[in-house]
Amino acid sequence: MTSSATSSAFEAVGLARSYRLEGVSVDALRGVDLRIEPGEFVAIVGPSGSGKSTLMHLLGCLDRPTSGSLRVNGVDVSTLSDTRLAELRNQAIGFVFQSFHLLARTSALDNVALPLVYRGMPRAERRRRAHQALESVGLGNRLGHRPSQMSGGEQQRVAIARALVGDPRVVLADEPTGNLDTRNGAEVMAILDRLNAERGVGIVLVTHDSEVAAHARRQIHVRDGLIEYDSGTADGATGRDEGRTGPVEAG
Amino acid sequence: MRTAEAFRMALEALRANRLRSALTMLGVIIGVSAVVVLVAVGTGAKNAVESEIAGLGSNIILVVPGRLGVGALPTQSRLDLADVAYVRRVVGDPSKVTVSVNSGETVRVGRREAFVTVVGTDENLPNIFDRPLRRGRHLGETDVDTRRRVAVLGSEVAQTLFGDVDPVGRQLTVSGARFRVVGVYETVGATFGVARDQEIHVPVTTAQRLLGVTRINGIAVGASGPDQIEPLQRRVVDALTERYPGERFSAVTQTQLLGTIGTVLGMLTGVLAAIAGISLLVGGVGVSNIMLVSVRERTREIGLRKALGARQRDVLAQFLIEAVLLTTIGGVIGILLGVGGSLLIAALSPVPAAVTWWSVALAFGVSAAVGVFFGVAPARRAGRLDPVIALRAE
Known part of the structure; x- marks a missing residue:
């Protein structure tokens, strides 16, 4: 992987994805051009069915585009095998999901350490790093707890620790x-804010909640598989500013 | 992913679903223990019969009139003592030929009685058969020549009729005739259901007079070495056929008996093992079934693992190892139960079960192979799941 500090975190050109549902082709994403720089805090906003989840799956290398190209850290993902793609996810990207996706019978510590298992890292080192990651989200006292023993907010913080443990x-x-x-939502957003501000971790947030989206410094509105509005990078380089008339509240 | 980690993960998953894992293993446990026990019983039976045959003595040829075989009609014997003398001349060494006349009779001592096989034979019997004495002496040449009423008892007969008293020198009654006990044999066990410890041996001449016959039942010849058995067998049968043209005589040797019986019992063992193997196969199908259910149930987990960087082969390995652990743990438990069961059978029943290392190795190997074979399809399905679809699964 030739990731360099100068290349964009994500660079999509004409990114499109269609699905075949019972013989009918559905275009979920219809040609998206997008560049996200390292360390940016971006909110992708749009109503359900707009294609924002599809876009996120493509950015997260969980899915492959039907057409168009995507570079992650300067690497064209279409050239990567499934195995290399898995390695890219493991090394470069951290995921946080709406429903937390923690392993139910596994302690917070082992849940957080899971991505490191797939790096072949020794157990002691994994646990040390997982411990650190849990400390950084304020859960240093919950190491042995299972998801069922924690509140939703705590579970999502465990998930954030898991996303961070591999230094994506x-x-x-x-x-x-x-x-x-x-209250828990605010706490989780505060952690994401802090990560972005203090550690320079790039955050790409998919949401339909304008209050949540307001935490990001850049807003991208998606509708009907296309980018409808992009507020541009923080330094205002990107154009196409049609005013903040997007259906932020929709969905 | 490290191999140790994969095993740890698989064990954790099995532990998370204890009851289901146990029930799935049960199929394999039953299959494997059945293989081990049935092979042990089959092998034990074969060993027992072989040692019985070998225990008769060495290099023995049994000559009987008529055809010898399963389902052959019993043949009225026409052989008599003159024929024995003739066979002695053919063989060359008279001391290596003996004779038998058999009849079931009731034997009495005081109020005690026993139903025994009275065997009329001669002084050459111990030269051919292994019949060690516990007390007294064998039948002698003079006993036969003078039709003495003397008897050598099998160990069980002695025990039944005389208890702990030394029978040598005491009297017993066979069909109203008095006999004097001159010896007692050591316990030798049964051969083909012939309880040799329930025989009493008397001189052949005495037996013929007692039973009112001149015939004999069979002739036994001892060869001087294993390589002499076949030619001697042919020579004796040819000589008898020459003397009685148009009649059949059969000679059977221990080697032939061993070969025939070994083949039959070996086949039996194989059939038993195959039947047990089918139950092992059914256990394997159960493993496959449960693994498919498990993959379906854990679709979201698989999606998550893939999102976090698990490669297709990591997920495949995880589920394959789970399946193989199920069957090999089941296999080990099955082997322990099978070996334990075999030892129990050997100890508590007359079936001499003998555990063989190859059946244990085979059972373990097959159970591991069953795990791989039946685990591969579910594991591949898991490995190929699309992460996006898997993450959305409910």
Whole structure:
């Protein structure tokens, strides 16, 4: 992997993805051009069915585009085998899901250490790093707890620790506050803010909640498989500013 | 992913579903223990019969009139003592030929009685058969020549009729005739259901007069060495056929008996093992079934693992190792139960079960192979799951 500091975290050109559902082709994403730099805090906003989840799956290398190209850290993912793609996910990307996706019968510590298992890292080292990651989300006292013994907010913080443990350049968060009450949601967003500000970890947030999206410095609105609005990077380089008229509240 | 880690993960998954894992293993446990026990019983039976035959003595040829074989009609014997003398001349060494006349009779001592096989034979019997004495002496040449009423008892007969008293020198009654006990044999066990410890041996001449016959039942010849058995057997049968043209005589040797019986019992053991193997196969299908259910149930987990960087082969390995652990742990338990069961059978029943190392090795190998064979399809399915679809699964 030739990831260099200068290449964009994500660089999509004409990115499209269609599915065949019972013989009918459905275009979920219809040609998206997008560049996200390392360390950016981006919110992808759109109603359900807009294609924002598809976009996130493509950015997260969980799925392959039907057409168009995507570079992750400067690497064209279409050239990668499934195995290399898995390695790329493991090394470069952290995931946070709406429904946490923690292993139910596994302790917080082992849940967080899971990505490192697939790096072939020795157990002691894995546990040391997982411990650190849990400390950084304020759960240093919950190492042996299982998901069922923790609140939703705590579970999502465990998931964030898991996303961080492998030192990814970017964390993809899919509705990270969707299953949380306001207080826990705010706590989770505060952690994401802090990660971005203090550690320079890039955050790509998928949400339909404008309040959550407001945490990001850049807003991208997706509708009907296309980017409808992009507020541009923090330094205002990207154009196409049609004003903030997007259906932020929709969905 | 490291191999040790994969095993740890698989064990954890099995432990998470204890009851299901146990029930799935049960199929393999039953199959493997059945293989071990049935092969042990089959092998034990074969060993027992072989040692019985070998225990008769060495290099023995049994000559009987008529055809010898399963389902052959019993043949009225026409052989008599003159024929024995003739065979002695053919063989060359008279001391290596003996004779038998058999009849079931009731024997009495005081109020005690026993139903025994009275065998009329001669002084050459111990030269051919292994019949060690516990007390007294064998039948002698003079006993036969003078039709003495003397008897050598099998160990069980002695025990039944005389208890702990030394029978040598005492009297017993066979069909109203008094006999004097001159010896007692050591316990030798049964051969083909012939309880040799329930025989009493008397001189052949005495037996013929007692039973009112001149015939004999069979002739036994001892060859001087294993390589002499076949030519001697042919010579004796040819000579008898020459003397009685148009009649059949059969000679059977221990080697032939061993070969025939070994083949039959070997086949029996194989059939038993195959039947047990089928149950092992059914156990394997159970493993496959449960693994498919497990893959379906854990689709989200698989999706998550893939998102976190698990490669196709990592997921495949995880589920394959789970399946193989199920069958090999089941296999080990099955072997322990099978060996234990075989020892129990050997100890508590007359079936001399003998555990063979090859059946244990085979059972273990097959159970591991069953795990791989039946685990591969579910594991591949797991490995190939699309992470996006898997993550959405409910």
